Amino acid sequence: MSQTPPYTPVCEVSSATFEDTKSSSSTSMSCLGTDSITVDTTNVSTTGTTEPYYNSPTSPSSQKFDSSQVLSNILDTRPQIPKHYIGVPKTPSSTKSLTPYKLKSKSLEDFVLSSTVFEIKLDSLLGKGSNSYVHLATLSTRETKNMAMQFAIKIPTAKNKVKLIEKETEFLLLLRDYRDNTWYRKYGDKPFPFVDAYGLYYLDKTQFPMLKKTDLLPCLLLKNSDTDLFRFINERRELTNAYEPAIGLKNWFCLFNFLLDVLQVLRDLEAVHCDIKTDNILVENLSISEPAFKLIDFTSSAKIVDIHEQPEMTLQFTAPELLKDQNKIPDFSTDLYSSGLVLLHAATGSAPYHGYDYDPYYLITLVKEGKVLELLTREELNRMTGNSQVQEILNLILVKRCTLEELLPLHS
Numbered sequence: 001m002s003q004t005p006p007y008t009p010v011c012e013v014s015s016a017t018f019e020d021t022k023s024s025s026s027t028s029m030s031c032l033g034t035d036s037i038t039v040d041t042t043n044v045s046t047t048g049t050t051e052p053y054y055n056s057p058t059s060p061s062s063q064k065f066d067s068s069q070v071l072s073n074i075l076d077t078r079p080q081i082p083k084h085y086i087g088v089p090k091t092p093s094s095t096k097s098l099t100p101y102k103l104k105s106k107s108l109e110d111f112v113l114s115s116t117v118f119e120i121k122l123d124s125l126l127g128k129g130s131n132s133y134v135h136l137a138t139l140s141t142r143e144t145k146n147m148a149m150q151f152a153i154k155i156p157t158a159k160n161k162v163k164l165i166e167k168e169t170e171f172l173l174l175l176r177d178y179r180d181n182t183w184y185r186k187y188g189d190k191p192f193p194f195v196d197a198y199g200l201y202y203l204d205k206t207q208f209p210m211l212k213k214t215d216l217l218p219c220l221l222l223k224n225s226d227t228d229l230f231r232f233i234n235e236r237r238e239l240t241n242a243y244e245p246a247i248g249l250k251n252w253f254c255l256f257n258f259l260l261d262v263l264q265v266l267r268d269l270e271a272v273h274c275d276i277k278t279d280n281i282l283v284e285n286l287s288i289s290e291p292a293f294k295l296i297d298f299t300s301s302a303k304i305v306d307i308h309e310q311p312e313m314t315l316q317f318t319a320p321e322l323l324k325d326q327n328k329i330p331d332f333s334t335d336l337y338s339s340g341l342v343l344l345h346a347a348t349g350s351a352p353y354h355g356y357d358y359d360p361y362y363l364i365t366l367v368k369e370g371k372v373l374e375l376l377t378r379e380e381l382n383r384m385t386g387n388s389q390v391q392e393i394l395n396l397i398l399v400k401r402c403t404l405e406e407l408l409p410l411h412s
């Protein structure tokens with residue numbers, strides 16, 4: 001991910017410091033009372049995925065992907081997976097002295113792909129979040145080398161970040177269960193709007209040099225995508241006309257429908273994502289006329305009943321009421337508001353509060369007051385108001401704060 005981290009200043013709940021993961025400068029944020037907010041400095045930084053932040057261990061794989069479909073199908077339809085494919089490493093020869101990180105539940109252990117059956121080769125860096133590196137990688141079976149597939153692997157930046165990988169994986173398992181038992185029954189063969197997870201896989205320093213030499217940590221295997229929505233907006237806004245949404249009218253409504261699908265699933269699960277933003281939406285099928293969007297990053301997601309404090313969120317995509325009241329728990333309406341900001345970004349071509357993120361204190365004031373529409377430039381307004389339905393939908397979500405039910409009749 002090129003947009004947010006590692007330039008993203010993160011306010012850790014535990015330390016309450018305002019830390020920039022790239023520069024070493026840090027400013028106390030405790031006085032801001034926003035301990036769990038990440039400031040998206042997307043518009044300040046112009047990091048490219050082509051520029052790794054360290055000496056990358058990557059070595060492009062020479063594997064062919066003829067059988068990638070076979071392997072991804074096996075991993076996707078777990079009940080059919082052979083038993084020996086699964087297993088937390090015991091004492092693999094290369095990591096004899098390392099104790100694998102102990103996962104917190106049996107369901108997570110059952111999701112681990114055995115390193116005696118599979119091997120993984122890391123390719124290029126796809127993105128970096130505040131808690132993880134995401135690499136393109138190749139998974140192959142050790143015995144039959146032509147059984148190989150490409151995927152994205154989310155690697156924790158440190159051992160203390162594994163609990164977030166565990167939390168995210170548990171949420172992905174919940175979504176997978178929903179997909180298999182409810183989604184197909186309710187929506188037929190409509191694409192599921194969340195990223196597919198294939199399993200967990202343990203890596204050590206010999207495979208990923210950024211890990212400590214004493215660590216053997218579980219990493220999350222996900223379906224990889226061509227690009228994310230942030231980059232998609234930047235590319236498309238050069239091609240679309242000045243009075244239509246930056247990503248084009250058809251794509252904008254496609255994104256709107258996708259977000260309504262996401263919100264309906266979350267409502268069915270009585271859960272919230274809590275970090276819906278442009279960086280967290282992947283875009284697939286770019287060669288086909290309609291792109292397919294997939295939501296990622298479930299590190300802050302949970303069932304509403306299980307949330308007791310505000311999780312880590314991205315300031316520019318946070319609903320004002322969560323900043324005004326630190327005790328307020330995120331709910332469906334706060335995810336809907338964040339979705340409205342994603343739609344605004346896709347319409348105007350600029351991230352919310354673009355140009356106002358140089359001063360986090362000022363930014364917090366603006367977000368608290370929900371000033372996002374008042375800060376739009378003439379060009380941005382033209383793109384937002386060029387189509388009356390786009391304008392109406394944005395107004396309903398961001399100003400009138402309508403409910404999901406009120407929007408559903410507009411779903412096509």
Ligand SMILES: Nc1ncnc2c1ncn2[C@@H]1O[C@H](COP(=O)(O)OP(=O)(O)OP(=O)(O)O)[C@@H](O)[C@H]1O
Nearest residue numbers: 001126127129130131132134152222223224225297
């Ligand atoms: N499945 C994937 N395919 C392609 N790229 C991906 C995939 N998953 C993540 N990425 C890229 O990596 C970036 C970081 O991923 P992610 O947001 O899941 O990490 P994180 O550490 O939880 O980040 P955050 O700081 O937002 O919490 C994404 O913005 C995206 O660009």
